[in-house]
Amino acid sequence: MVPLEDLKTIYLMQRLTDPLLEKVRPMVESRFYEDRDVIFREGEKAQGFFMLLKGKILLEVQASEAMMIVLGAIKPGYSFGWSGLIPGEAYTTYAIAAEPSEVLVMEGGRFLGLMEEDHAIGFRIMQGVVNILKKRLERRTDQFLRTLRRHPDIQNPFWA
Amino acid sequence: MVDETIIKGCEIFDVFPEDMIREVASIGIPLKYNKGQILFNFDDPANNFLILISGHVDILTTKGSLFLPVHTVKPGEAFALSAMITGRFVSAARAVEDSKVCALPVTKMNRILEKDYKVGFHFMKRIAALVSGRILKVHYRLEAIDSGYR
Numbered sequence A: 001m002v003p004l005e006d007l008k009t010i011y012l013m014q015r016l017t018d019p020l021l022e023k024v025r026p027m028v029e030s031r032f033y034e035d036r037d038v039i040f041r042e043g044e045k046a047q048g049f050f051m052l053l054k055g056k057i058l059l060e061v062q063a064s065e066a067m068m069i070v071l072g073a074i075k076p077g078y079s080f081g082w083s084g085l086i087p088g089e090a091y092t093t094y095a096i097a098a099e100p101s102e103v104l105v106m107e108g109g110r111f112l113g114l115m116e117e118d119h120a121i122g123f124r125i126m127q128g129v130v131n132i133l134k135k136r137l138e139r140r141t142d143q144f145l146r147t148l149r150r151h152p153d154i155q156n157p158f159w160a
Numbered sequence B: 001m002v003d004e005t006i007i008k009g010c011e012i013f014d015v016f017p018e019d020m021i022r023e024v025a026s027i028g029i030p031l032k033y034n035k036g037q038i039l040f041n042f043d044d045p046a047n048n049f050l051i052l053i054s055g056h057v058d059i060l061t062t063k064g065s066l067f068l069p070v071h072t073v074k075p076g077e078a079f080a081l082s083a084m085i086t087g088r089f090v091s092a093a094r095a096v097e098d099s100k101v102c103a104l105p106v107t108k109m110n111r112i113l114e115k116d117y118k119v120g121f122h123f124m125k126r127i128a129a130l131v132s133g134r135i136l137k138v139h140y141r142l143e144a145i146d147s148g149y150r
Helices: A004-008 A018-027 A108-117 A119-150 B004-008 B018-027 B106-115 B117-149
Strands: A029-033 A038-040 A048-054 A057-064 A067-074 A094-097 A101-107 B029-033 B038-040 B048-054 B057-063 B066-073 B092-095 B099-105
Touching: A004 A018, A018 A101, A018 A108, A018 A119, A048 A108, A101 A108, A108 A119, A119 B057, A119 B066, A119 B117, B004 B018, B004 B048, B018 B099, B018 B106, B048 B106, B066 B092, B066 B117, B099 B106, B106 B117
Parallel strands: none
Antiparallel strands: A029 A101, A038 A094, A048 A101, A057 A067, A057 A094, B029 B099, B038 B092, B048 B099, B057 B066, B057 B092
16 A cells, blocks of 8 residues: 555645545555656546656647647646546546656545545545645636737736 | 525535525625725735625736736625635735625634535535636637637
8 A cells, every 4th residue: 555654745635634544545556657658648538536756747738640738747746637536537638757757546436435425535635626726727827917918919908 | 794695695605504504694794895996906815705795896817016807706606715725815806896795704614614524525616616617717718819829
């Protein structure tokens, strides 16, 4: 089983107490990936939920047969493959190791089931999820503002 | 204290049983804002989770002294989500017209939520869905701008 200390380095798990982490621990397995290994593919049925312990993961989309675009990089402690927490969903990006990486994996459906069964876990995990989503919203909004500022057709979209 | 119908009318509280609705209503503080008034600003401490009772409020993203509306809050909608998340506002809000708001102090809200984790779990799921919706909205706007840019 994955050591408790490893789980505690994952941002999403940091609100859980040790007894609650012990309930999550049996569901988690550790996997190792080499540089450029594909963890999941865009369009693939999303079953796993991933947390990066060591290394670096790139989230990419295929723009054309010959071109991949990097949407973002996952740092240790952060999670990816959120589609795995939505029943019936497919992954919306590729996840590719950018260096040798150790990843913690959970079966999304089982993790969701645990949150529905133990609401103390569900509540605290959901607080973490909301926090991560909020940061993504901030980043996206910032990107939106920067795009607007350099758009040639939009002269002054702001009011002071 | 505010009328229970205000809490019941807010979709995010759908999962709350009657007794918890009453409890939330008992901590509600009614506030009034005039057209053009700023409800909160970037980096202000986010102490209250808000429900719009009447009027319209724009959520503004800010860069220094510049403001840009990114979302319009309609009556019955919850906003000031930062109060439940980070404790500081990352955007601003301005009344587009005279507006009434119900303020729910976040420390009291958290105490209510921690009494029943089932309700707390579903409530946070709703908040996650609201934030996801806003991410998608910004994403589509970005796509629209980018497509006109090429």
